Amino acid sequence: MSTAARSLARSLPRHLARRPAPLRASAPRPAPSIPAHTTSIRHGGTLPDRSASFTKPTEDHLKVIRGFLSSPTSLLSTIDGSASADDLAVYNDDWMNKYHGKGPIVVKPKTTEELSNVMKYCYDNNLAVVPQGGNTGLVGGSNPVHDEIILSTSNLNQIRSFDPVSGVLVADAGVILETADHYLAEQGFIFPLDLGAKGSCQIGGNVATNAGGLRLLRWGSLHGSVLGLEAVLPDGTIWNGLSTLRKDNTGFDLKQLFIGSEGTIGVITAISILCPRRPTAMNVAVFSLPSYEAVQKVFSEAKGSLGEILSAFEFWDKQSFSLVKHHMEEHLGGERKVFETEGEFYCLIETAGSNAEHDEEKLSNLLEHLMSNEMVLDGVLAQDQTQFSSLWSFRELLPEASGKAGSVYKYDLSVPVGKMYSLVERIRERLHQAGLLEGDGKKEGPIRAVIGYGHMGDGNLHINIVADKYKEEYEKVIEPYIYEIVAENNGSISAEHGLGVMKAPYIGYSKNDTSVEMMRKIKQIFDPKGLLNPYKYIV
Amino acid sequence: MSTAARSLARSLPRHLARRPAPLRASAPRPAPSIPAHTTSIRHGGTLPDRSASFTKPTEDHLKVIRGFLSSPTSLLSTIDGSASADDLAVYNDDWMNKYHGKGPIVVKPKTTEELSNVMKYCYDNNLAVVPQGGNTGLVGGSNPVHDEIILSTSNLNQIRSFDPVSGVLVADAGVILETADHYLAEQGFIFPLDLGAKGSCQIGGNVATNAGGLRLLRWGSLHGSVLGLEAVLPDGTIWNGLSTLRKDNTGFDLKQLFIGSEGTIGVITAISILCPRRPTAMNVAVFSLPSYEAVQKVFSEAKGSLGEILSAFEFWDKQSFSLVKHHMEEHLGGERKVFETEGEFYCLIETAGSNAEHDEEKLSNLLEHLMSNEMVLDGVLAQDQTQFSSLWSFRELLPEASGKAGSVYKYDLSVPVGKMYSLVERIRERLHQAGLLEGDGKKEGPIRAVIGYGHMGDGNLHINIVADKYKEEYEKVIEPYIYEIVAENNGSISAEHGLGVMKAPYIGYSKNDTSVEMMRKIKQIFDPKGLLNPYKYIV
Incomplete structure (x- = not known):
């Protein structure tokens, strides 16, 4: 962080640069329980068996499908040797290499009509199909589970x-x-x-x-x-x-x-x-704060002062900051001394508006208010595009930083903002009670860190649990406990990643029986044969 | 309009105060046709017959329903004399007195559980039900068509x-x-x-x-x-x-x-x-413009200059303005000379933001740009809350003003912004060709005015056709022609009023067969007996 970016830190009154008070210990909590309305949940990570009602794709099917396509390159298959298994791996495997389908055919129609003809043929012949876009999902939603035909939209690109x-x-x-x-x-x-x-x-x-x-x-x-x-x-x-x-x-x-x-x-x-008009002015500031309550207060103040120009409000905890600083120091060298006073929490505020001068004035007023009222411990404001990216990197490098620190169990949760951070504390407490997380900071446990960060403005929390390795023993301590405490708080077990094949069995933690039953009926009227993206979502 | 509000008009360069060029005559248009995908459409305003599959409500039903309710005042009925037909009229009739149901029972549960018990009983006994909120709709959607039980949500008010x-x-x-x-x-x-x-x-x-x-x-x-x-x-x-x-x-x-x-x-x-934070600053300005093209350009400029603080963009044509001025002069007295130069069109721009000074500066910049570039003929900017309301009244009094001028056929349409106003011109042309609308302005025809106005920012056009009286002959010239030209432009025959009983037969003008078929299936899975709000929406 350059000198300019640190100007706010320097201008911070001395009496603010105190050591933040430790978080109060949480009161003992009742044992978690699945709400009464929850549907039955299949635990464990095993994938569902192949459905016997689906036809196995053959060379005959492949020839017919090829006939629907205007270009020979729109179909790749290991069946007729037009592609190797390696060629199809980028479609069968997800980008994290966690899910591995066995689809022998990839079809990439060039028009909606071509795609329609392929779908009609598959439907008439009981061939299961998995639609795929950019294959960037996190829950195995766009990869085959077995031998489904992969229907890629890549060639529909106008x-x-x-x-x-x-x-x-x-x-x-x-x-x-x-x-x-x-x-x-x-x-x-x-x-x-x-x-x-x-x-x-x-x-x-x-x-x-x-x-x-x-x-x-x-x-x-x-x-x-x-x-x-x-x-x-x-x-x-x-x-x-x-x-x-x-x-x-x-x-x-x-x-x-x-x-x-x-x-x-x-x-x-x-x-x-x-599509909205593109904002012509953007600013970003990052603050250190004494508590999660302070983060909430600042969020409220930011909404009030910045109003229509507030475009992002992200937060992370000191454990996150510690990981990302360590990661930066290792890769970029030099000690990262960003804040005169570090905090228990950090937040990033971004503005996007149509008038740079107005936006800067609004942001300055907010900063002054936050500092003079001791609502934050310290703050830095980006002075140029480089600093803008640099400040964002504290947030954006978090997934990478935790990945470098060990094997990461990742959770993407939605809970009411007020209750959000208590989930991180409860996970820590549970891991601590199980003897997996050392609390005194003197000795490293098998769980190296539990970090909480996310889109505060959307009530979207990411919990990353960094372990020495992936181990069933750890997973059993975390799951389904983590889903149970989400359900207790009427939260969502998937804020933005979706269900896919990964979370399909756990929908009952976020949706009641009535909802799931309605969903099944909707799936049924559109896809009575269950051929489209089977084994996933609503199962 | 006070002197202060007219300051902009006075500061307008003289050369702008020219007489606007007449609109170019529209090119001849092809005969309208219903798109091939359109479902069959039942014309005419007759209401559907009572379904024989619904049970007629009796005193026995009423007694059971009363048992579900915590308060005796939560049920009103002509069957047991707890209410007169007059008492029930406010529930049976819509507020425009256009639709007249014959529901003998009004139920106003005080809790969701009470409402649930009533619904379950009605379902089990094949009693049709019409839900009703504030009964402020425009398409007869919340009034019974026959003897449906009226289920009011008025007592659920916490x-x-x-x-x-x-x-x-x-x-x-x-x-x-x-x-x-x-x-x-x-x-x-x-x-x-x-x-x-x-x-x-x-x-x-x-x-x-x-x-x-x-x-x-x-x-x-x-x-x-x-x-x-x-x-x-x-x-x-x-x-x-x-x-x-x-x-x-x-x-x-x-x-x-x-x-x-x-x-x-x-x-x-x-x-x-x-819910968003309440804006602390609001401004409004009204402009006269030479053409619909100019309105579109100003809309685009306003989005660019005002960005995140633009909160409304309304427009109306000179025929609308003429009606509303006449209405104001009759009721408020005095000649309404608002603009030095009147126009073919008018638009209202409202801003809502969190910083009054910033918002005023943004708006001033826009006004200066519009005037110096001759994009508008004249403009007025509200200087205080009274003028704010006064400028809005030119738009808000339009429905009332047209109602005072005769019997009004009202249409609420959605079409792409670029094509919006051509619909008004085509309706005028058709009425003119049918000899119902005089074009020379010397003689008054049976159709006194065709006015176009609406929420430009949303692509939502209101057409009011002011006639000397309601007459089947006029209606036949207008309908279904107006729906046909909406369909030609891939528009919606109901932008915001809904379908209700009024437009249910015409859904095919806005939705294709595939869509309507999906909708029928959805209705079927939720309400297989078709008891809830029958005769409406998807029929």
């Missing part, structure tokens, strides 16, 4: 139209998020979603998984910004719901069912989305 | 909780919108929806009809802001989907189906909604 008056973009599902955003940037607009995986993920997949990302706080959920969809239903029917209208109250809003359906009721082939 | 950190409000369905907003105002927050009917409409009804309103441009659709719902399903099951989480990717987002379902798959009993 921008169809953009209207600069309404800000409505219509584009094929396979357009890469970053490509769409670059296209919009040239016209002064922004795609209302931003993700770490933006260089690889596809906008169709983003919608199918209801991606959240870094600036949901500002641009809202895709349920609000997506205006229409085109999708191919399991039986091959092309559903044209590609409205560009902002308001349309004529019947059930069907597109909403597809947003976050994870490819189980249809394959999204195009989207229509409302 | 705020359940509000969290000032997350901004999440949880409240009963029967809370009046204005009451909810006043409650939030005290805490510095705002309900993310504003409507003319806010003093009567209920938040449950708002969600059930996916209400749009005046500031959708700023706060977005309810599909984005509603976080959770509690609803009683047709068979009496209480569905608890009252999540307060901003992110939750665990299965289909079921609440989305209920938003805009118009009480056909369940009765919403409580909502959870994300």
